Amino acid sequence: MALAAETDRPPSPPPAARARRKPLTWSRARHKALPYLLLAPAVCFELLVHIVPMLVGIWISFKQLTVFFIRNWSSAPDAGLANYRLALKFNSAIGQQLLHSFYVTLGYTVLVVAISWFLGTGASVLMQNPFRGRGTLRTYFLIPYALPAYTATITWEFMFQRDHGAVNQIIVRDLHLTSHVPFWLIGGNSFAALVITAVWRTWPFAFLVVTAGMQSIPTDLYEAAAVDGAGVWQGIRKITMPSLRPVNQVLVLVLFLWNFNDFSTPFVLFGNVPPQQADLLSLQIYDTSFQTWNFGSGSAMSVLLLLFLLIVTAGYLVATRRARSADA
Amino acid sequence: MPDRPAVRRRPTAPPKSFLWTRRICLTVLVAFTTLPLYVMITSSIKPLVDVESSFRWIPSRVTLSPYVDMWSTVPLAHYFANSAIVASSATAISVVIAVFAAYAVSRYRFPGRQLFRITVLSTQMFPGILFLLPLFLIFVNIGNATGIELSTTRLGLIITYLTFTLPFSVWLLVGYLDSIPRELDEAAAVDGSGPLSTLLRIVVPAARPGIITVAVYCFMTAWGEVLFASVMTDDTSRTLAVGLRDYASENDVYWNQIMAASLVVSIPVVVGFLLLQRYLVAGLTAGSVK
Numbered sequence: 013m014a015l016a017a018e019t020d021r022p023p024s025p026p027p028a029a030r031a032r033r034k035p036l037t038w039s040r041a042r043h044k045a046l047p048y049l050l051l052a053p054a055v056c057f058e059l060l061v062h063i064v065p066m067l068v069g070i071w072i073s074f075k076q077l078t079v080f081f082i083r084n085w086s087s088a089p090d091a092g093l094a095n096y097r098l099a100l101k102f103n104s105a106i107g108q109q110l111l112h113s114f115y116v117t118l119g120y121t122v123l124v125v126a127i128s129w130f131l132g133t134g135a136s137v138l139m140q141n142p143f144r145g146r147g148t149l150r151t152y153f154l155i156p157y158a159l160p161a162y163t164a165t166i167t168w169e170f171m172f173q174r175d176h177g178a179v180n181q182i183i184v185r186d187l188h189l190t191s192h193v194p195f196w197l198i199g200g201n202s203f204a205a206l207v208i209t210a211v212w213r214t215w216p217f218a219f220l221v222v223t224a225g226m227q228s229i230p231t232d233l234y235e236a237a238a239v240d241g242a243g244v245w246q247g248i249r250k251i252t253m254p255s256l257r258p259v260n261q262v263l264v265l266v267l268f269l270w271n272f273n274d275f276s277t278p279f280v281l282f283g284n285v286p287p288q289q290a291d292l293l294s295l296q297i298y299d300t301s302f303q304t305w306n307f308g309s310g311s312a313m314s315v316l317l318l319l320f321l322l323i324v325t326a327g328y329l330v331a332t333r334r335a336r337s338a339d340a
Numbered sequence: 341m342p343d344r345p346a347v348r349r350r351p352t353a354p355p356k357s358f359l360w361t362r363r364i365c366l367t368v369l370v371a372f373t374t375l376p377l378y379v380m381i382t383s384s385i386k387p388l389v390d391v392e393s394s395f396r397w398i399p400s401r402v403t404l405s406p407y408v409d410m411w412s413t414v415p416l417a418h419y420f421a422n423s424a425i426v427a428s429s430a431t432a433i434s435v436v437i438a439v440f441a442a443y444a445v446s447r448y449r450f451p452g453r454q455l456f457r458i459t460v461l462s463t464q465m466f467p468g469i470l471f472l473l474p475l476f477l478i479f480v481n482i483g484n485a486t487g488i489e490l491s492t493t494r495l496g497l498i499i500t501y502l503t504f505t506l507p508f509s510v511w512l513l514v515g516y517l518d519s520i521p522r523e524l525d526e527a528a529a530v531d532g533s534g535p536l537s538t539l540l541r542i543v544v545p546a547a548r549p550g551i552i553t554v555a556v557y558c559f560m561t562a563w564g565e566v567l568f569a570s571v572m573t574d575d576t577s578r579t580l581a582v583g584l585r586d587y588a589s590e591n592d593v594y595w596n597q598i599m600a601a602s603l604v605v606s607i608p609v610v611v612g613f614l615l616l617q618r619y620l621v622a623g624l625t626a627g628s629v630k
Contacts, residue, residue, distance in 0.1 A: 046535055047448035051456065054441035054510060061471065061503045062463045068474035077477075083484045085477060135369055138362045141354065149366065151614060156373060158613035160564030162581045163602035166588045167376045170383065170391075170595050178379050181395035212376065244354045266465075273467035276566040276581075283589040294469050294567075301473050302571055314470045321467070 073312040079305035088308075095312035106300075110313065112288075113296040120203070120292060121271040124210045128267060131211070132218025133256070137248055140226055150223065157216035165280035168209040172196035172281075202287040210277050214270075218263060225259030226252065261332045268328075269321060293317060384600035391595040406600035413597050419583035420605070426494050426579060427562035430501035435555050438509035439547075443539050445510070446517035447525065457514070464507040468567050471503045476571055492574040500568045505558040512557075516550030517543065553619045560609045580605050 072085075073095055081088035101107040135153065139146055156164060171178040174195050183189045196205045233251050242250065275294040278286050284303060286295055297317065301310030383391055384406055386399040410416055445453060479491035490496035520543060528538040544551070569579045578586075584605070588598055 044450075047444040047450045047453075050440040050444035050448075053437045054506065055456070057437060057502055057506055058459060058463070061475070061499065061506070062459070062466075065471045065474040065478065065503075068478060069470060072474060072477065082477065082480055085481055131369065134365060138365055143362075149370070151617060153369065153373060154613070154617065155377065155610060158560070158610045159606050160560070160581065160609055162564060162566055162585055163380075163606045164376065166584060166598060166602055167380045169588060170599065171376060171379055173595075176391060176393060176395050176595070178375065178395045181397075185394065212372065244358045269465050273469075275468065276564075279566055279570070280585050280588075294467060297469050297473075298567075301469075307473060307477060310473055314467065314473060317467055318470055321465070325465070 069311045070315060072307055073315050075308050077307040077311075082305070082307075091308055095308045096316070098309060099312050099316060106309070109291075110293075110296060113291050113293045116203070116289065116291055117272060117293040120207060120210070120274075120290075121268055123207050124214055124271045125264060125267045127207070127211045128215040128218045129260070129264060131215040132220075133222050133260070135215075135219050136223040136226060137252055139223070140252065141244075153219055154216050156213050157220065159213075161213065161276045162280050164213050165209055165277055168205070168212070169197065169281050172205050197282060198287050200289050202282065202290040206278055206281060206290045206292075209281060210271065210274065213277070214267065218267065221259060221263050222256060225256055229255045258336075261336075265325065265328055269325070272321065380599050380603055383596055384603050386596045388594060388596060406594070406596040407604070409594070410597040410601045410604075413594060414583055414587045414601070415578075416580075416583070416601055419578055419580040422494060422573075422577055423563055423580040423605075426497050426501065427559050429494075429498045430505050430562045431555050431558040433498070434502055434505040434509045434558055435551060438506060438513050438554065439544060439551065440539075441510050442513035442517050443543060445514050447522070460507045460510050464504070464511060468503065472500070472568055472571060475500055475503075479572075492572060492577060494577045497569060497572045497577065497579070500572055501562050501565065503568075504565075505562060508561070509554045509558060512554050513547070513550060516547050516553075520546050549619045552616060556612050556616050560613065563605075563609050 074091055074093070075081075075085070075088045076091040076094070077085060077088040098104065098106055099110055102111050139150065174180060174193060174197075177196070179196060180193055184191070184193050194201055196202065229252065233255075234247050237247050237251060273294055274292065275298065278290055278292045278295050279298070282290060284299065286292070293313075294317075297310050297313045300306050300313060382397070382399055385402050385404065386396070387401060387403050387405070390396050390400050441456075444450075445457060476491060479496050483489045483491055490499070524542055524546060525538050528542045529535075533541065564581060565579075566581045566585065569582045570585075573579060573582055584598065584601060587593065
């Protein structure tokens with residue numbers, strides 16, 4: 013169990029001396045056990061809601077667990093690697109669909125993360141110097157993040173209605189940008205609708221994190237730069253952005269994982285059956301599991317999703333660490 | 341470093357280009373943020389004809405009937421009660437468990453500590469669907485074997501909500517307890533206070549802002565959760581998230597009532613968030629930036 017050497021352990025007397033002075037008494041044993049007792053409820057629940065389900069999930073992914081075996085899963089026949097083979101056979105219907113979902117999810121995630129990061133960082137950099145109303149504006153920008161995901165998304169769903177939504181009112185009837193009235197929640201536009209909705213909810217988080225990260229940049233850096241004749245723009249480029257780099261590295265990773273796993277935005281926006289162009293992976297897995305009731309296949313897909321995320325995360329951490337040590 | 345006389349503490353006024361960029365960008369962002377909020381608020385006081393024809397920026401007349409009718413169009417009060425029970429139970433359970441766990445992790449060095457921390461951190465990042473599927477099957481089979489129905493009840497939903505509230509609470513609270521000076525504990529120990537009573541009488545009161553932050557954040561997340569609730573609930577245990585979504589996906593929707601309902605269910609969490617914004621920002625960023 014001793015996983016990592018604890019470096020911050022207080023210096024202790026050599027074991028022999030300690031044993032002589034303090035024989036193993038009941039109270040010392042209790043003292044040793046105390047952290048485990050405190051931890052016990054959390055560990056129990058971690059086992060119950062994370063570890064056991066994960067192991068069960070892996071086990072199911074090797075089973076042919078369909079609706080017939082839901083109530084009696086031990087009799088589900090073995091599937092070997094069939095579920096994985098099915099998911100990864102990209103010339104079959106299911107594999108093709110999964111690969112398509114993967115690309116859609118990747119495109120969606122990259123777009124949402126990039127735009128949200130850009131808006132959040134831009135806004136917090138522009139708002140670094142005090143001006144009238146800054147505090148109010150900062151609070152205001154956080155409202156989309158504070159709203160429950162589903163109410164925000166339902167509101168966007170209403171706005172994207174073809175005939176009585178606000179979006180078509182603006183682009184067709186108010187601004188006359190196009191003469192035909194587009195659909196937003198079906199067809200190609202649905203991907204744009206999905207990205208816009210997600211960005212609206214996500215960028216305030218980037219804003220919040222970057223704003224907090226900027227608090228730790230010492231102000232005398234800017235003062236020194238000003239004395240040397242650097243303007244605001246140079247200050248942003250030469251001081252603010254490099255100082256924000258560690259914050260940004262974590263922020264981008266967190267945003268990536270959140271959006272790659274995003275379920276509520278497409279599920280609320282489109283319902284159970286999303287348009288082909290906006291069919292995200294989590295929704296695809298959900299449909300495989302709870303619409304077609306093929307749990308073995310659904311589990312195999314979620315294990316594959318997890319493996320992909322682990323590889324991306326590990327690769328990202330290694331790459332950023334290398335970049336950081338190359339800088340130093 | 342010697343103190344430099346504060347020459348031009350406020351550097352020269354920002355150039356025009358900066359001011360105009362700021363003005364334009366912030367105006368665009370305010371418009372983007374405001375649009376859905378405006379639609380939500382104004383549509384909630386529109387008569388039905390306004391939301392069934394093309395979109396109107398100004399209501400043809402102001403009516404409060406959506407706020408009255410919404411309670412009978414969908415069993416909103418019922419959903420409300422379910423959401424409140426599930427979200428507050430999940431919050432309470434995870435905060436209590438997390439306080440003990442965080443105290444152990446923050447104040448003791450023991451084998452397995454690092455393993456626990458890594459498990460907590462990584463499970464926080466895993467996709468929810470990974471846990472949903474097996475949990476659902478486990479619940480169905482427990483129900484089958486023992487007769488205790490978990491797969492579609494509030495109790496089952498509360499347990500599944502711990503998948504995300506618990507790791508988050510532990511992670512954040514460890515950060516908070518680390519920031520509380522150990523001298524406080526040591527002084528209490530000198531006074532003869534045992535570890536448990538030190539935790540409850542000294543550390544917990546000192547960590548109150550952190551505990552409130554964690555509780556509010558857990559509640560917000562549970563209140564807005566869609567994925568687990570869409571599978572793990574039936575008509576009697578349906579929460580707001582799924583109830584409203586189901587109604588909004590129907591063919592003939594009273595959008596003014598939906599907007600009114602969305603506004604009403606958003607207010608508790610938005611107000612809570614804004615009131616505690618200062619704590620929340622500090623806590624969230626400590627958790628995500630560390």
